[in-house]
Amino acid sequence: MSNKIEGFNFDQRHGKQRVRVARVWRSENGRHSIVEWNVGISLLTDSVVAYTRDDNSDLVATDTMKNTVYAKAKECVEELSVEDFAIRLAKHFTSLYQQVTAALVKIVEKPWERVSIDGQPHEHGFKLGSEKHTTEVILKKSGALKVTSGIEGLALLKTTKSGFEGFIRDKYTVLPDTRERILATDLTASWTYPYESIYSIPQKPLYFTERYLSVKKVLADTFYGPPKEGVYSPSVQSTLYHMATNVLKGFPDIATVQLKMPNIHFLPVNLSNKDNTIVKFEDDVYLPTDEPHGSIEATLSRFWSKM
Ligand SMILES: O=c1[nH]c(=O)c2[nH]c(=O)[nH]c2[nH]1
Numbered sequence: 144m145s146n147k148i149e150g151f152n153f154d155q156r157h158g159k160q161r162v163r164v165a166r167v168w169r170s171e172n173g174r175h176s177i178v179e180w181n182v183g184i185s186l187l188t189d190s191v192v193a194y195t196r197d198d199n200s201d202l203v204a205t206d207t208m209k210n211t212v213y214a215k216a217k218e219c220v221e222e223l224s225v226e227d228f229a230i231r232l233a234k235h236f237t238s239l240y241q242q243v244t245a246a247l248v249k250i251v252e253k254p255w256e257r258v259s260i261d262g263q264p265h266e267h268g269f270k271l272g273s274e275k276h277t278t279e280v281i282l283k284k285s286g287a288l289k290v291t292s293g294i295e296g297l298a299l300l301k302t303t304k305s306g307f308e309g310f311i312r313d314k315y316t317v318l319p320d321t322r323e324r325i326l327a328t329d330l331t332a333s334w335t336y337p338y339e340s341i342y343s344i345p346q347k348p349l350y351f352t353e354r355y356l357s358v359k360k361v362l363a364d365t366f367y368g369p370p371k372e373g374v375y376s377p378s379v380q381s382t383l384y385h386m387a388t389n390v391l392k393g394f395p396d397i398a399t400v401q402l403k404m405p406n407i408h409f410l411p412v413n414l415s416n417k418d419n420t421i422v423k424f425e426d427d428v429y430l431p432t433d434e435p436h437g438s439i440e441a442t443l444s445r446f447w448s449k450m
Pocket residue numbers: 307318377378379380406437
């Protein structure tokens with residue numbers, strides 16, 4: 144919160160970061176579920192006396208914030224989405240403490256996935272997947288809410304149906320036009336929901352989890368195209384735009400979508416010495432490198448979106 148004190152602008156918040164908690168739910172039929180969450184909490188207040196007057200009477204101890212994560216996890220007797228857990232935590236902090244004007248809760252979910260053995264889902268066995276489900280919830284004391292969900296580290300690659308040509312050529316340009324290359328990225332996506340108050344959140348259990356899975360599917364399906372013929376990508380920019388528009392077209396309950404798509408280069412390998420060609424590139428041997436990489440990102444939102 145920003146205050147004017149002693150002739151200065153002062154902006155402050157405090158919280159606890161990297162609180163790790165795992166929650167297991169054991170159903171009567173013997174099937175277990177687990178989530179593992181890494182929680183970050185920031186509390187906003189108008190009080191600055193802890194900073195300026197050595198008076199801690201308005202402070203929620205960050206140690207208490209950490210304990211609250213475990214207490215709330217215990218209270219959640221039914222499996223819930225990471226978004227719903229973040230909302231519950233934020234609600235707790237903004238309603239219990241008169242001093243707290245807003246709570247910011249960020250959570251990254253570790254991608255534990257149920258294993259299958261010979262095609263049969265295991266009752267209590269899990270392995271680590273790759274991309275992570277993230278959320279950020281901002282809740283004001285008034286009940287005003289902003290929910291953002293996201294994906295971190297979704298690695299996507301296709302070996303053809305990608306090119307890049309017609310770009311600006313100048314005295315420093317060496318990159319040839321191509322209609323044949325590998326397209327690879329490590330997608331970070333985030334999207335916001337139009338719910339502006341805790342009272343307008345859908346009450347359907349696991350609503351946010353289902354939406355996360357369906358958004359991830361649309362993003363990946365658009366990147367790859369149909370299984371047999373694929374879809375030609377004239378640039379990362381074009382593919383990114385199609386992925387983002389398909390999310391907004393597919394899901395009326397999403398207000399904005401932001402995509403970050405590094406262009407992870409697979410460079411053609413050509414090797415020769417003064418006598419011989421050792422390796423001639425024929426769309427077969429590549430040098431994969433993520434340093435340096437292209438950085439391409441964009442945000443798409445609806446006209447009416449206030450987010
Ligand atoms: O899809 C691409 N977009 C770019 O902006 C770019 N720049 C570049 O060198 N290669 C590529 N590829």
